Amino acid sequence: MPEIFVSTDVETDGPVPGPHSMLSFASAAYLADKSLLATFSANLETLPGASGHPQTMAWWRTEPAAWAASRESQQAPERAMRDYVTWLKALPGTPVFVGYPVVFDYMFVQWYLHKFAGESPFSFVALDIKSYAMALLKMDFHAVVKSNMPHHWFDALPHTHKALDDAIEQGVLFCNMLADNK
DSSP: OOEEEEEEEEEESSSSBTTBOEEEEEEEEEOTTOOEEEEEEEEEOOOTTOOOOHHHHHHHTTOHHHHHHHTSSEEOHHHHHHHHHHHHHHSSSEEEEEETTHHHHHHHHHHHIIIIISOOTTTTOEEEHHHHHHHHHTOOGGGOOGGGSOGGGOOSOOOOSOHHHHHHHHHHHHHHHHHHTO
């Protein structure tokens, strides 16, 4: 079975799951050749007893369109995460979580999957785009920022802080990096 690179982006109201909520998440499933197989996205109801972190909420005030998009058509986390598991299992290969930064997005998605769906089709597999770029560019980790990456790694896609837009954008970035490494 081929590896399916599941580029995933989350929008949250704080730095960690539990005390804070995942507001929105989206995944774009790609083959290594940059073929987009499918997408999944959901806006979530906030967790009972959780609250927005002051710094995160101050940042959200600077992104009103993205905030509004994350609050449309909210679903219960239980429903969204079960639907997400079904979507992941229907992919025609083994899902590999891809994120930028993976430590943040993966932490939220894994926590929500285990809490609300009781499982994770990702197992313990996740790939960080920034770390992969560090290896390809032979640069120090903190020097690896998008402005220091080759321009041909980027297609003309927006970074909107809307989960699906950003999942698609970073999935294309990752696939372009894979192509450069061939």
